[in-house]
Amino acid sequence: MTAVTFRHHASFNTSSVSKSDSFEGEKEKKYKMIAKDVTIKYGDFVAVKNITMKFPEKSVTALIGPSGCGKTTFLRCLNRMHDMTKGAKVEGKVMIDDIDLYDKSIDPIYHRRKVGMVFQKPNPFPTMSIYDNVTAGLKLNGIKDKKILDEIVEDSLKMAYLWDEVKCDLKKSAIELSGGQQQRLCIARALAIQPEVLLMDEPASALDPIATQKIEETITELKKEYTIIIVTHNMQQAVRVSDYTGFMYLGDLIEFDETKKLFTDPKNELTAKYVQGQFG
Amino acid sequence: MITSQQKRQEYRTLFKQNVEKRLIVDKVVRIIIFSCVIIAIIPLGSILIEVFKNGSAAISYEFLTAVPGSIGSGEGGIGPAIQGTLIVIGLSSVIGVPIGVMSGVFLSEYGENKLARTIRFFNDVFMEFPSIVLGIFAFLMIVLILGHFSVWAGAFALSLIMFPIVARTTEESLKMVPITYREAGTALGLKKWVITFRIVISAAKSGMITGILLSVSRIGGETAPLIMTILGSSQFFRGMDVPMDALPLRIWRLSLLPYDSAQLQGWGAALVLIIIILGINLGVRYYFARKKGNNIFGRLIKQGTGGKK
Numbered sequence: 001m002t003a004v005t006f007r008h009h010a011s012f013n014t015s016s017v018s019k020s021d022s023f024e025g026e027k028e029k030k031y032k033m034i035a036k037d038v039t040i041k042y043g044d045f046v047a048v049k050n051i052t053m054k055f056p057e058k059s060v061t062a063l064i065g066p067s068g069c070g071k072t073t074f075l076r077c078l079n080r081m082h083d084m085t086k087g088a089k090v091e092g093k094v095m096i097d098d099i100d101l102y103d104k105s106i107d108p109i110y111h112r113r114k115v116g117m118v119f120q121k122p123n124p125f126p127t128m129s130i131y132d133n134v135t136a137g138l139k140l141n142g143i144k145d146k147k148i149l150d151e152i153v154e155d156s157l158k159m160a161y162l163w164d165e166v167k168c169d170l171k172k173s174a175i176e177l178s179g180g181q182q183q184r185l186c187i188a189r190a191l192a193i194q195p196e197v198l199l200m201d202e203p204a205s206a207l208d209p210i211a212t213q214k215i216e217e218t219i220t221e222l223k224k225e226y227t228i229i230i231v232t233h234n235m236q237q238a239v240r241v242s243d244y245t246g247f248m249y250l251g252d253l254i255e256f257d258e259t260k261k262l263f264t265d266p267k268n269e270l271t272a273k274y275v276q277g278q279f280g
Numbered sequence: 281m282i283t284s285q286q287k288r289q290e291y292r293t294l295f296k297q298n299v300e301k302r303l304i305v306d307k308v309v310r311i312i313i314f315s316c317v318i319i320a321i322i323p324l325g326s327i328l329i330e331v332f333k334n335g336s337a338a339i340s341y342e343f344l345t346a347v348p349g350s351i352g353s354g355e356g357g358i359g360p361a362i363q364g365t366l367i368v369i370g371l372s373s374v375i376g377v378p379i380g381v382m383s384g385v386f387l388s389e390y391g392e393n394k395l396a397r398t399i400r401f402f403n404d405v406f407m408e409f410p411s412i413v414l415g416i417f418a419f420l421m422i423v424l425i426l427g428h429f430s431v432w433a434g435a436f437a438l439s440l441i442m443f444p445i446v447a448r449t450t451e452e453s454l455k456m457v458p459i460t461y462r463e464a465g466t467a468l469g470l471k472k473w474v475i476t477f478r479i480v481i482s483a484a485k486s487g488m489i490t491g492i493l494l495s496v497s498r499i500g501g502e503t504a505p506l507i508m509t510i511l512g513s514s515q516f517f518r519g520m521d522v523p524m525d526a527l528p529l530r531i532w533r534l535s536l537l538p539y540d541s542a543q544l545q546g547w548g549a550a551l552v553l554i555i556i557i558l559g560i561n562l563g564v565r566y567y568f569a570r571k572k573g574n575n576i577f578g579r580l581i582k583q584g585t586g587g588k589k
Contacts, residue, residue: 112466123463128482136465
């Protein structure tokens, strides 16, 4: 599993074709986030092996691969969520706007505010209303101005395509919403803290096709403003929503390319087999 | 040589027999369960009936408000005891609940280390301590040093009984809150204490309240530690540094007297104590049920622990 291709260096930015792994030669503006030599271990088990990946700004990058390939593990490290997991150890660098998220002097709390996250299962806070859910990240961080909060609630819910369905009933408990609405509420909640990057961990896997379609529309719309990284089991979904796709297998990044190329003309045999559905 | 079709037919008959057998087992198990419930309810029910039957005759306005009359006269009431019980329950809760809740939060949210495991172990041991031992401890620590019985000593002893219970139930209810809510909070850039106190605790509130009410019920009926600390009195509350009365103490004293009238008052006092504990439980539950009527998670916890009271 060492046949990792780094073709993406060339394919994203043809002006800076670089054979080496170095990041210095490239204009960082193009990339919102860069993961460099990331290895993640749970105790002795190595879940993610030495992955280097660059996420272009204002685009959707999909991570695909069979179950247990480490895509969710990798996604979570982009927000330092492994701090919460006992026994998890992350090596390497995750740069966001040229700041290493894993730098010891950095409090992850500041950077998590730049990075929003949407989880696999909708997880709105059960004791809070729709309004309180959206404002949770702001209110609990000390923003109390009702006017600002109201504005952000409307804006975030509109971006998540939920506003029209809930605008009359913002005081309703969040768990009274349907699963798809709850997930869009979680997207709104993530957007309310005004992040620049949005991480999505199989955001539609627990939803029916109609709710899935709505989430995908939301993603397509959000990409105009945000850098989105999405983990998905559903290859059609990757094709529909993403600009770039990384294929992971057993902790390795096998291939990373523009979505179109990766699905129509994969360079790696394993990738070809996977996207053709020969294993999974 | 039998064909596979015949074999399958045989299996079908076999499974059918099996089903009948299982249905019988199901019935037997159900009967056993119901009989056990009834066996458990009989003593509980008969105690309640007995207390109501004997106690209700003693209840009157004078009985509830007056100070005790002369011994054996059948006059006077349990006013000071009711007042004392309410004071001592309130004071112990003020001391015991915050300490218990904080310990529970520590065990649940920061509890993956040796220190927490040690604390958890001793907490469990502490929970099973005979209350008289805690009474003697409070006696030695406060009564002997200050040189007099006091309300403080009683509240201290009862809060020692209270906080292991509160800590344990708080820990258990917090652990029931799915990790995904904590993750969502973390991803929003919230600090750990904000996540714990504003999100996790609010989701676990109902379970925690059940634990607190359990501990209140427990201390409401404690007699032994109170003998060692607040001693008992036949006057209304006079200050924190002097003896005070409480219902369990009054029940104990009245029931030891050889007069029918005193024993009748004892029954009456027992009935009042049961009603007070029941009232606190129902009152608190009603208040929070109304406040958090739409909270499915809380309802689930309540369903899970509601029958334990």
